Amino acid sequence: MKFTEILVTAAAIAGVAAAPSKKRATKFQFVGANESGAEFGNQNLPGQLGKDYTWPDQNAINTLIGKGMNTFRVPIQMERFIPNQLTGTVNETYASGLDTIVKYITGRGAYAIIDPHNFGRYYGNVISDVNGFGAWWTTMAKRYASNSKVIFDTNNEFHDEDNTLVANLNQKAINSIRAAGATSQYIFVEGNSWTGAWHWVSSGTADGMGKLTDPSNKIVYEMHQYLDSDGSGTSTACVSSTIGMERLQAATAWLKANGKKGIIGETAGGSNSQCIAALQGMLGYMQSNSDVWTGWLWWGAGPWWGNYIYGMEPPSGVAYTGVLPSLTQYI
């Protein structure tokens, strides 16, 4: 990730006037953006608010709600929420920042996705302590057990680890969340291989992930899909105008064959006609398969992106001005 440390003037966020929610064109259940900031500066843990990391801007979220978005994924660092060890106690300074943004988003009637943006790692080491991972989730889920607009996202982009471990960690998170009394919320589960939709089946992560169970039956399979050549989301160029749709075919067939629901939790393309066509093609394909695809989230918004190639932050983010106006029929 390109992290440019831009010090923004602290915006007066108290008393943001609520934009009326726009009537949405589609039947997608979840459409929105990733709201970066609180996961930034992870080379500095715990780090300082305003220097290493920040919280999303309520005004910007309000503007995106006005555009019809209803779901905001809030990346955080597991270590900032619970320092020292997975079974430890909460850092109330960081947690109260999370409380504030979650309360704002869900108070506006939108969904707030809590996304430990940790790639299956804790202080850089692959999390293999399944019970410890469960303990971390018990602590988190208890905090939001009564808010049904919260969505728990097990972990961002597991990669380069054992497929069975990834499935076990996901199952433990689900069990812990439910046992903590959070029974009404959706749980977004992520797979190995950066949870890439295009590799969902071929990587083998689908096998274990397909066996997950949830007593509340509210699992949604979160996959990510970028449209550049290596699928990493680091280029403004898209492979072709049909690449989005093509990269979702195998995952779509898997969701259908297994009776599962999916969401594209991260996607983006550059602000150019080929990428816009590819994005439209992908989102249109998802709409025609809305029996399995519940929606999509853009990567990314947030106050510190500056002129980032996929910036969705109002009022001047590159994608906010150059891409979003072409995607209104998919919101």
Ligand SMILES: *[C@@H]1O[C@H](CO)[C@@H](O)[C@H](O)[C@H]1NC(C)=O
């Ligand atoms: C708790 O979080 C705050 C804000 O991020 C940080 O300044 C402080 O050092 C943290 N404390 C611990 C014990 O990590």
Ligand SMILES: CC(=O)N[C@H]1CO[C@H](CO)[C@@H](O)[C@@H]1O
């Ligand atoms: C496209 C993009 O920026 N993806 C990023 C997802 O999140 C992590 C950290 O925030 C980045 O490392 C990825 O590159």
